Amino acid sequence: MDSVAYSPAVSYWHSRDPRLKLLVVIVGATLALTENTLGGQLVLFLFHLLLYFTGGLPLGRGWQIFKSFRWLLLITFLLNLWTGSLGAATRYLLRLLNLLLMSSWLLGVTESLTLIKGLELSLRPLRRILPVGEIAMVLGLTLSFFPLLLTEAREIMLAQQARGVNFKTNWVKKMRGLLAMVIPLFISALRRALEIAQAMEVRGYVPGAPRGSLYELAWGKQDSIAFGLILCFVLLWWGAKAFLR
Amino acid sequence: MEIKLEEISVVYPRKEAPLKALNKVGFTIKTGEAVALLGPIGSGKSTLLQVMAGLRPPTSGRISVHGQEGPIVLSIQEPQRGFFAATVREEVAFGPENLDLDPAEIEARVAWALTAVDLDRDKWETSPLQLSGGEQRRVALASALAMKPGFLLLDEPTIGLDGPGEEALRQTLKRIRTETAIGLVVASHDPDFLFMLTERVLVLVGGELQADTSWGTWAQKAAAVSPDLELPFLLGLLRRLAEAGAPVNAAPETPADAWDELFRLRREGEKGGKG
Numbered sequence: 301m302d303s304v305a306y307s308p309a310v311s312y313w314h315s316r317d318p319r320l321k322l323l324v325v326i327v328g329a330t331l332a333l334t335e336n337t338l339g340g341q342l343v344l345f346l347f348h349l350l351l352y353f354t355g356g357l358p359l360g361r362g363w364q365i366f367k368s369f370r371w372l373l374l375i376t377f378l379l380n381l382w383t384g385s386l387g388a389a390t391r392y393l394l395r396l397l398n399l400l401l402m403s404s405w406l407l408g409v410t411e412s413l414t415l416i417k418g419l420e421l422s423l424r425p426l427r428r429i430l431p432v433g434e435i436a437m438v439l440g441l442t443l444s445f446f447p448l449l450l451t452e453a454r455e456i457m458l459a460q461q462a463r464g465v466n467f468k469t470n471w472v473k474k475m476r477g478l479l480a481m482v483i484p485l486f487i488s489a490l491r492r493a494l495e496i497a498q499a500m501e502v503r504g505y506v507p508g509a510p511r512g513s514l515y516e517l518a519w520g521k522q523d524s525i526a527f528g529l530i531l532c533f534v535l536l537w538w539g540a541k542a543f544l545r
Numbered sequence: 546m547e548i549k550l551e552e553i554s555v556v557y558p559r560k561e562a563p564l565k566a567l568n569k570v571g572f573t574i575k576t577g578e579a580v581a582l583l584g585p586i587g588s589g590k591s592t593l594l595q596v597m598a599g600l601r602p603p604t605s606g607r608i609s610v611h612g613q614e615g616p617i618v619l620s621i622q623e624p625q626r627g628f629f630a631a632t633v634r635e636e637v638a639f640g641p642e643n644l645d646l647d648p649a650e651i652e653a654r655v656a657w658a659l660t661a662v663d664l665d666r667d668k669w670e671t672s673p674l675q676l677s678g679g680e681q682r683r684v685a686l687a688s689a690l691a692m693k694p695g696f697l698l699l700d701e702p703t704i705g706l707d708g709p710g711e712e713a714l715r716q717t718l719k720r721i722r723t724e725t726a727i728g729l730v731v732a733s734h735d736p737d738f739l740f741m742l743t744e745r746v747l748v749l750v751g752g753e754l755q756a757d758t759s760w761g762t763w764a765q766k767a768a769a770v771s772p773d774l775e776l777p778f779l780l781g782l783l784r785r786l787a788e789a790g791a792p793v794n795a796a797p798e799t800p801a802d803a804w805d806e807l808f809r810l811r812r813e814g815e816k817g818g819k820g
Binding site: 411412444447448451492495496499500502504505506509510511512513515516 | 598619621624626628635639641643645646688689692
């Protein structure tokens with residue numbers, strides 16, 4: 301989980317508008333998915349590394365990505381080696397790494413709720429056909445539900461251990477312990493969901509009604525400059541592709 | 546601003562037998578009033594508050610609201626269980642956001658409400674889940690106050706609070722009453738808390754409104770209405786003294802009057818001792 305958690309720091313990318321960062325990811329991911337040469341993937345990898353380090357993200361985080369996805373990376377590599385060449389296998393490996401690096405970077409330099417706000421504002425033109433505000437609200441609630449469930453799970457575990465449920469010995473007992481854990485957790489999650497729904501209702505939340513916002517996202521000069529740089533990168537990329545072809 | 550309830554009934558459909566939670570309840574409350582809602586467990590207090598807040602349509606009867614100084618906001622039982630925002634500020638901002646206000650106005654209201662409940666400024670950016678129980682209740686109160694309610698309905702606000710926490714809550718509510726035009730309705734099992742905060746008493750027993758009166762009158766008829774309902778300590782004490790033959794007015798309307806009565810009794814006792 302460390303490789304996708306928000307990493308609080310002061311960096312160039314931390315202070316950029318989430319909409320810009322979303323655009324960077326869309327551009328980066330599109331290029332990574334469509335690029336079919338090893339050289340191109342390598343250039344993208346370097347570009348993503350540049351983003352990664354200008355975002356002030358720690359090295360250990362990069363290693364975490366590698367570690368958590370090692371089986372996926374290894375299998376992809378071996379499969380492509382088997383069906384294709386070493387070049388193709390490396391290309392696929394780099395492509396995967398590019399995508400992973402990109403998403404880890406985005407989640408590292410953007411707080412989840414800011415990101416959701418950015419997503420909501422980016423999708424606003426579609427609000428006639430999509431319930432954009434509600435989607436953002438559900439995403440935000442889902443995110444804030446995780447820590448709640450974790451705390452609850454810990455409490456239930458303690459309560460069940462106090463009553464003699466064993467989570468540590470052999471696997472039969474472990475399974476039984478798990479059952480004693482999952483059922484109350486499920487019930488409490490449902491109850492909590494109802495409580496939150498009630499709490500939202502008493503404070504006047506009406507799905508679909510216009511809502512204000514505590515934070516306004518402000519697109520600054522720095523964001524425009526960064527936007528220009530990204531545009532230049534894409535143009536250069538296309539130029540170089542056309543030239544090399 | 547005024548809320549008027551006429552013959553409100555609420556029936557919960559049940560398989561065995563439908564449950565009558567409220568039976569033809571009617572009264573009017575105005576801005577500026579502070580009303581205590583008394584009643585044993587299961588007497589329909591929470592249902593009544595939900596009806597007043599417009600969250601539950603009554604099965605029959607009419608509820609009308611005149612004037613629009615602010616919304617009618619209900620603070621539910623154990624409100625901290627409904628927290629979901631990442632920071633205290635965002636939690637408190639949720640209500641004003643739903644009123645579709647400008648960011649600057651939302652910001653100002655959040656700051657006002659959090660200051661009103663006396664929450665340390667360095668806690669505004671932390672997760673509300675990391676606060677202590679008492680602090681969580683302050684945040685919950687702030688999130689209701691930030692909506693600038695015309696009426697604030699509180700359902701068991703003292704549950705889970707210790708003595709100082711209860712005192713702080715009472716002081717905050719009293720201050721809000723003097724600073725803004727607000728009507729309070731407080732349902733609680735703590736008669737002392739209610740006596741010190743409110744002037745009017747509504748008593749629900751079995752879904753029926755048994756009394757709509759002042760504290761002084763309630764002190765005289767409480768025992769006849771329901772033996773389960775405890776009087777505030779001061780009123781109970783005066784009542785016992787009166788029953789024992791002491792020359793006291795057993796029906797004072799406010800805590801200050803009750804204290805005066807006790808002091809008078811002591812002065813007279815001293816005089817009598819000397820004479």
